[in-house]
Amino acid sequence: MGWFFWAMLSAFFAAATALLAKVGVAGIDPNLATAIRTTVIVVFTWAIALTFEAPHGIAQIPPRSWLFLGISGIATGLSWLCYFRALQLGPASSVAPVDKLSVVLVILGAWLFLGEKLTPLKIGGASLIAIGAVILAFA
Numbered sequence: 001m002g003w004f005f006w007a008m009l010s011a012f013f014a015a016a017t018a019l020l021a022k023v024g025v026a027g028i029d030p031n032l033a034t035a036i037r038t039t040v041i042v043v044f045t046w047a048i049a050l051t052f053e054a055p056h057g058i059a060q061i062p063p064r065s066w067l068f069l070g071i072s073g074i075a076t077g078l079s080w081l082c083y084f085r086a087l088q089l090g091p092a093s094s095v096a097p098v099d100k101l102s103v104v105l106v107i108l109g110a111w112l113f114l115g116e117k118l119t120p121l122k123i124g125g126a127s128l129i130a131i132g133a134v135i136l137a138f139a
Helices: 003-025 029-052 055-060 063-089 094-100 101-115 118-138
Strands: none
Touching: 003 029, 003 063, 003 094, 029 063, 029 101, 094 118, 101 118
């Protein structure tokens, strides 16, 4: 099973996340909702990590990885806080497409900062995603 299989599973679970979160955040503070979900994620992911990877692997993680994973975690938390607030205020069918503008930003960031190629097909695809997100957000 290659990257595409796992990416499709990610998309499926992301869709489930949006739908379930929309119902779960109704009537409660979105920051509290994010904290509850994050707690579940922490317990769940540590259970998986400790089941499939020996705990001694933690000592072998280089400082650069700790730094970037830590910053990534902060960005994830900020994204989730904003996402849950947006879900509380707007329809899931509009919030989720706008959230997926992150795909366009990743393509641009990967080109600018990671040296990935920006091909005409990627530019076209990113443009379609951007246009589609805007159309869906305001439809």
